[in-house]
Amino acid sequence: MKKILSEIDQEKHSHADAVFDKYMQRVFERLDDEFEISEAFYLFNAKKRLIINKHKQKRKRVAARDLHIATQFFTPRWLVEYVTDNSLGSFLGIPLKFFHGDESTIIPKDDIKIIDPAVGTGNMLIYAYELLEKYYRQKGVQNIPPKILSSLYGLDIDKKAVQVAKKLLEKKSGLKGFEFNIYAFEDIPNRLLEKVKRFNLKKLCSFFTLWQSYKEAGSLLRPGDVQAELKILEKHAHTRQEKTIIEIVKILSSKFDIVLMNPPYLSSGDYAPNLKEFVYKEYKDHKRDLFACFIKRGCEFLNQDGFLGAVCPYNWMFIKTFTKTREYIIKEKGIYNLMQLTAGGYDKAVVYLSAFVLSNQKPREGYYIRLTDFKAKDQQKYALKAVEKPQSYTYKRNQDIFLQTPNYAIIYWTSQKFLDNFRYKRLDEYLLIRQGMATGDNKSFLRKIDEVDKDLIAFDAESIEDFDKSGKLYALYNKGGRYRKWWGNQDYVIKFDKASREILAKQGNKMPSKELYFKECITWTLVSSKGHFGARYSKNAVFDVGGSCAFLRDGIKFDIFVFLGFLCSKVATYYLNALNPTLNAQVGDIKNLPFIEPDTQMAVEITKLVKENIELSKADWYNRGKKGDFEKIKCNETRLNQIFIELYSLHEELDCQVEDRLITLKGVGNEE
Numbered sequence: 017m018k019k020i021l022s023e024i025d026q027e028k029h030s031h032a033d034a035v036f037d038k039y040m041q042r043v044f045e046r047l048d049d050e051f052e053i054s055e056a057f058y059l060f061n062a063k064k065r066l067i068i069n070k071h072k073q074k075r076k077r078v079a080a081r082d083l084h085i086a087t088q089f090f091t092p093r094w095l096v097e098y099v100t101d102n103s104l105g106s107f108l109g110i111p112l113k114f115f116h117g118d119e120s121t122i123i124p125k126d127d128i129k130i131i132d133p134a135v136g137t138g139n140m141l142i143y144a145y146e147l148l149e150k151y152y153r154q155k156g157v158q159n160i161p162p163k164i165l166s167s168l169y170g171l172d173i174d175k176k177a178v179q180v181a182k183k184l185l186e187k188k189s190g191l192k193g194f195e196f197n198i199y200a201f202e203d204i205p206n207r208l209l210e211k212v213k214r215f216n217l218k219k220l221c222s223f224f225t226l227w228q229s230y231k232e233a234g235s236l237l238r239p240g241d242v243q244a245e246l247k248i249l250e251k252h253a254h255t256r257q258e259k260t261i262i263e264i265v266k267i268l269s270s271k272f273d274i275v276l277m278n279p280p281y282l283s284s285g286d287y288a289p290n291l292k293e294f295v296y297k298e299y300k301d302h303k304r305d306l307f308a309c310f311i312k313r314g315c316e317f318l319n320q321d322g323f324l325g326a327v328c329p330y331n332w333m334f335i336k337t338f339t340k341t342r343e344y345i346i347k348e349k350g351i352y353n354l355m356q357l358t359a360g361g362y363d364k365a366v367v368y369l370s371a372f373v374l375s376n377q378k379p380r381e382g383y384y385i386r387l388t389d390f391k392a393k394d395q396q397k398y399a400l401k402a403v404e405k406p407q408s409y410t411y412k413r414n415q416d417i418f419l420q421t422p423n424y425a426i427i428y429w430t431s432q433k434f435l436d437n438f439r440y441k442r443l444d445e446y447l448l449i450r451q452g453m454a455t456g457d458n459k460s461f462l463r464k465i466d467e468v469d470k471d472l473i474a475f476d477a478e479s480i481e482d483f484d485k486s487g488k489l490y491a492l493y494n495k496g497g498r499y500r501k502w503w504g505n506q507d508y509v510i511k512f513d514k515a516s517r518e519i520l521a522k523q524g525n526k527m528p529s530k531e532l533y534f535k536e537c538i539t540w541t542l543v544s545s546k547g548h549f550g551a552r553y554s555k556n557a558v559f560d561v562g563g564s565c566a567f568l569r570d571g572i573k574f575d576i577f578v579f580l581g582f583l584c585s586k587v588a589t590y591y592l593n594a595l596n597p598t599l600n601a602q603v604g605d606i607k608n609l610p611f612i613e614p615d616t617q618m619a620v621e622i623t624k625l626v627k628e629n630i631e632l633s634k635a636d637w638y639n640r641g642k643k644g645d646f647e648k649i650k651c652n653e654t655r656l657n658q659i660f661i662e663l664y665s666l667h668e669e670l671d672c673q674v675e676d677r678l679i680t681l682k683g684v685g686n687e688e
Contacts, residue, residue: 456524
């Protein structure tokens with residue numbers, strides 16, 4: 017494919033379309049496999065996609081003209097097989113490579129309707145064709161190719177992709193000149209708009225106005241009940257373009273047995289103003305990413321007994337942003353099958369992916385596959401093993417258990433006891449958890465602590481007033497820093513005199529929670545260390561957005577050291593990784609940790625161990641550590657793990673041992 021691109025680059029063409037046509041002509045001549053041809057199409061725009069992604073990193077929004085390029089991803093065959101086997105395959109009730117469903121729905125139906133609402137080059141429909149061909153041959157059906165092609169529908173905003181999809185289906189079926197139900201969104205011709213007005217078709221007039229304004233929304237457009245008006249308009253549509261528009265409206269108004277999709281992924285921060293306006297109005301509960309909007313729209317396309325199979329980022333399963341999407345799925349739809357991939361499992365996308373099947377009927381139990389512990393190159397192999405027979409990384413769950421998790425997080429791989437612990441109070445009820453300051457100009461206000469004369473730093477201030485009385489220029493500043501537990505990362509100071517505070521009060525995030533500055537607290541680094549969370553004791557410091565802090569609420573019977581012991585335990589890390597399996601420890605995730613109160617004797621022991629760890633870490637930070645400190649702190653951490661594992665009844669899932677690399681003393685710990 018790269019060789020073909022290189023050949024094309026060296027040739028002179030007068031028009032971009034001519035370059036593309038020549039490229040795809042050679043691709044079809046030299047490649048036989050439909051998925052390889054599809055991948056070649058994706059590769060054609062690789063350079064432009066790279067430029068768009070660089071612009072995104074600079075916070076430039078994706079223009080409507082580039083939306084199709086920015087959001088196109090090649091779906092590898094094995095992922096297509098997984099979602100199609102478990103949606104269409106389940107619907108047909110035929111044995112398939114990636115099929116797993118103890119409650120398969122076998123429905124004898126002659127006319128099956130399948131849609132991909134973001135069809136691209138048609139990967140999903142190509143494999144659907146193969147399954148239907150197998151199904152119809154088993155039934156002894158005649159004239160199979162046209163019957164199958166009549167069942168397949170697709171929509172996209174990219175005209176070139178649609179052209180390739182049709183050509184690939186021609187290749188697959190051997191039929192030439194077939195009138196496909198696959199269309200690209202285009203501008204509505206003026207003559208058609210005039211006819212809509214002439215015949216007073218008010219609903220269609222309103223919808224076509226929406227279409228013209230937000231064409232880039234594609235299949236997210238909803239026509240509403242326009243069937244009666246559409247019949248009138250259809251009688252007066254004469255040109256191919258007019259008839260195409262009407263066919264698209266029909267598709268948008270229809271229900272389907274199967275919805276298959278790898279929808280566009282685009283964060284709301286990258287929406288162009290026009291797209292943002294549409295999505296925030298029409299899909300407000302799912303607005304944070306286009307793929308979430310497509311999940312909702314895909315479910316709307318489904319017949320009552322249909323299935324939706326999709327590939328998309330797996331952050332929808334956990335993070336707060338997608339709470340409404342999860343609530344909709346868990347309460348109103350059935351999670352039939354779900355596979356969670358690992359990083360790099362889909363080498364054309366820079367996201368963590370999931371592949372799943374939803375239905376309107378809730379199964380007694382859904383089947384879940386967790387591949388996050390495997391290397392990317394081995395995922396297909398382990399996915400196949402998982403559908404052949406149960407594995408240690410496969411799970412059956414009734415989705416109602418997700419109703420008890422914070423924000424409906426789809427935590428499917430843990431024990432019932434782990435989930436039951438969410439009935440206890442959340443950490444937020446004990447600790448006031450806050451994000452800190454963003455100065456808006458770190459260069460002017462922050463300094464490394466060893467770059468400043470110690471006489472200019474207030475080391476013992478306990479409030480802003482106390483700081484002012486000290487007459488110092490700089491205050492200690494918690495900025496997060498490397499992964500470290502108990503005490504340390506005292507790397508920065510902030511210019512904090514009255515004149516500086518007047519400036520800071522007007523820029524950045526304007527000094528939030530300033531009444532808590534300098535107070536005793538627990539602080540942590542926003543980005544954790546490869547799935548391990550660590551917190552530290554702090555006092556006498558201002559805190560940064562990257563070094564968020566937790567303060568003891570009034571009236572709490574435990575001291576702050578008990579909570580620090582919990583946050584540095586394996587139990588807290590286990591819950592945090594389940595609530596948000598990314599490298600970022602968000603404030604909301606800390607708040608949602610369940611906290612089981614220790615008895616008095618436990619609390620006394622926890623406090624003693626934590627205070628000793630703080631002193632050992634402080635000595636280490638100032639290079640005053642002694643021989644044996646490493647083993648002592650490791651012993652203390654092991655005992656703290658043991659206490660909290662027993663308290664949470666998680667001994668079957670966790671052990672109390674601590675790896676040497678997680679003892680964060682300088683020179684011997686993990687300083688990533």
